[in-house]
Amino acid sequence: MDMKIALVPGDGIGPDIVEEAVRVLDRVASKFGHDIEYKEIDAGGISIDKYGIPLTEDALESAKASDAVLLGAVGGPRWDSLPGAKRPEKALLGLRSGLGLFCNFRPAVIYPELADASPLKDSIIGKGVDLLVVRELTGGIYFGERGRSDDGEEAYDTMRYSRMEITRIARKAFEAAMLRKRHVTLVDKANVLESSRLWRETVSALAPSYPDVTLDFMYVDNASMQLVQDPSRFDVVLTENMFGDILSDEASMITGSIGMLSSASLREDSFGMYEPIHGSAPDIAGQDIANPIATILSAASMLRYSFSLEKEAEAIEDAVKSALADGIRTRDIAVEGEKIVGTKECGREIGERI
Ligand code: IPM
Ligand code: MG
Numbered sequence: 001m002d003m004k005i006a007l008v009p010g011d012g013i014g015p016d017i018v019e020e021a022v023r024v025l026d027r028v029a030s031k032f033g034h035d036i037e038y039k040e041i042d043a044g045g046i047s048i049d050k051y052g053i054p055l056t057e058d059a060l061e062s063a064k065a066s067d068a069v070l071l072g073a074v075g076g077p078r079w080d081s082l083p084g085a086k087r088p089e090k091a092l093l094g095l096r097s098g099l100g101l102f103c104n105f106r107p108a109v110i111y112p113e114l115a116d117a118s119p120l121k122d123s124i125i126g127k128g129v130d131l132l133v134v135r136e137l138t139g140g141i142y143f144g145e146r147g148r149s150d151d152g153e154e155a156y157d158t159m160r161y162s163r164m165e166i167t168r169i170a171r172k173a174f175e176a177a178m179l180r181k182r183h184v185t186l187v188d189k190a191n192v193l194e195s196s197r198l199w200r201e202t203v204s205a206l207a208p209s210y211p212d213v214t215l216d217f218m219y220v221d222n223a224s225m226q227l228v229q230d231p232s233r234f235d236v237v238l239t240e241n242m243f244g245d246i247l248s249d250e251a252s253m254i255t256g257s258i259g260m261l262s263s264a265s266l267r268e269d270s271f272g273m274y275e276p277i278h279g280s281a282p283d284i285a286g287q288d289i290a291n292p293i294a295t296i297l298s299a300a301s302m303l304r305y306s307f308s309l310e311k312e313a314e315a316i317e318d319a320v321k322s323a324l325a326d327g328i329r330t331r332d333i334a335v336e337g338e339k340i341v342g343t344k345e346c347g348r349e350i351g352e353r354i
Contacts, residue, residue: 002035003307006066008095011045011088012280013290013343014072020292020347021070021299024319027351028303028312039066043095044074044088044280054091060098068306069095069273070299073280097138101265101273102165103172104135104244105301108231108251108261113324116335117256120228125254127232132180133251134173134236135244137265139165140195142241161195161240166202172266173238174210182213183235187223187243199240220247227251252277259291259332262298264305272306274298288342291330293320296350319353 007022009015022038029036041059048054054074063069075088084090095101110118110129118125144158170186177184186203188196200217207215218226220243226233227250239247252258261277276294284290300316303309327338328349334340341349 001307001309002037003068004037004039004066005302006063006069007038007040008043008063008069008071009040009046010043010072010074010091010280011076012073012282012285014044014074014280016072016286016288016290016343017276017292017295018070018072020343020350021295023347024296024316024351024354025299027354028315031315031354032309032312034309034312041069043071043091045076045079047091048079048082048086048088054086054088055094055098059091060094063095063099063273068271068302069099070295070302071095071273071275072295073276073278075280076282076285078282093142095273096265097143099265099271099273100138100267101271102136102138103169103266104133104137105172105176105264105266106133106135106244106248106252106261106277107131107263108133108248108255110255111257111260111321111324114255114257114260114333117333118254119256120231120254124228124230127230129231129255130180131231131234131251132176132236133244133248134169134176134238135248136161136165136169136240137244138241140241159193159195159240159242161198163198163202166199167206168268170203170206170238173236174206174213177213177236178210181235184213184215185223185234185237186215186217187220187237187239187247188217189220189243190217191219195240203238223247224250228254248277257333258294259330260293260297262294262301264298264301266305270306270308272302274302274306288344289331290343291332292343292347293330293350296320296347315354316350319350322353323349 009018141159190196304313
């Protein structure tokens with residue numbers, strides 16, 4: 001297969017980890033007989049430095065012209081003092097909305113080899129953690145009208161959703177649940193927010209089309225508590241944009257391995273953008289320390305969702321598992337006494353196992 005992949009290394013450790021994902025992808029391509037054409041795109045802080053804005057029209061067009069996007073991370077303290085519209089994060093938001101990626105899958109799973117890294121007690125994680133946050137990504141308060149009063153003394157952001165926006169993401173959640181434990185929990189704040197009540201109404205109306213899936217509802221404050229009390233009760237967590245942002249950080253942390261978790265941002269066709277859940281960790285950038293596994297697993301998701309290359313995706317996932325089983329550990333996932341490898345060695349060890 002011929003694949004056109006846009007690479008957005010971004011800032012901080014972004015370039016370090018994307019390089020290792022490319023190493024692994026190249027290995028897959030040569031083993032399975034595929035052809036990959038890469039195009040590198042500047043976005044985030046690096047684009048601010050070069051062009052004065054976080055995402056240029058050209059960059060967005062190149063991303064659109066590819067089959068899929070693999071992104072490292074954007075942002076860093078150097079650009080923190082810039083106003084909202086000029087911040088590196090704006091590049092991410094611009095790519096998500098410009099590419100129409102309304103559906104964000106953020107899985108949180110415990111790797112048995114790394115269970116010790118979880119901040120939760122064994123008695124809690126012993127029941128297993130394997131959940132999928134399905135976050136709406138192009139609507140809600142992130143993209144609603146916002147502003148300040150003329151005197152600057154008041155500010156507002158608007159959370160707004162249409163039935164159409166809710167329906168299309170809910171379908172994705174139900175479909176994902178069909179391939180998992182067939183349980184969707186809609187997380188909202190329907191005791192307070194009108195937009196949440198529209199979510200409940202719309203998702204409930206859709207549920208009969210998926211008779212094998214159990215649907216329940218939970219307020220977001222309760223959900224954040226249940227996540228640490230008994231994460232095993234969740235399978236698919238369906239939620240709006242900002243609640244999904246918050247809960248996905250919480251869910252990833254309970255696995256103890258935020259450096260291991262990938263995410264996929266999708267739309268109705270096969271196009272997608274794939275990135276690790278973690279940030280740009282500027283303090284360790286360029287030092288051959290960062291864990292490349294989340295990005296390598298993001299590349300596996302890309303092969304699965306955008307190119308329907310299931311065998312190849314599994315080959316990467318198996319290589320990661322085998323490297324972990326053999327004790328390959330970057331600093332963030334090593335416990336006392338374990339030998340630590342650098343970013344490149346970790347990537348090479350995984351590549352060799354393909
Ligand atoms: C994420 C990040 C982004 C978000 C930021 C960087 C804009 O936190 O992908 O979760 O809030 O969506
Ligand atoms: Mg976030």
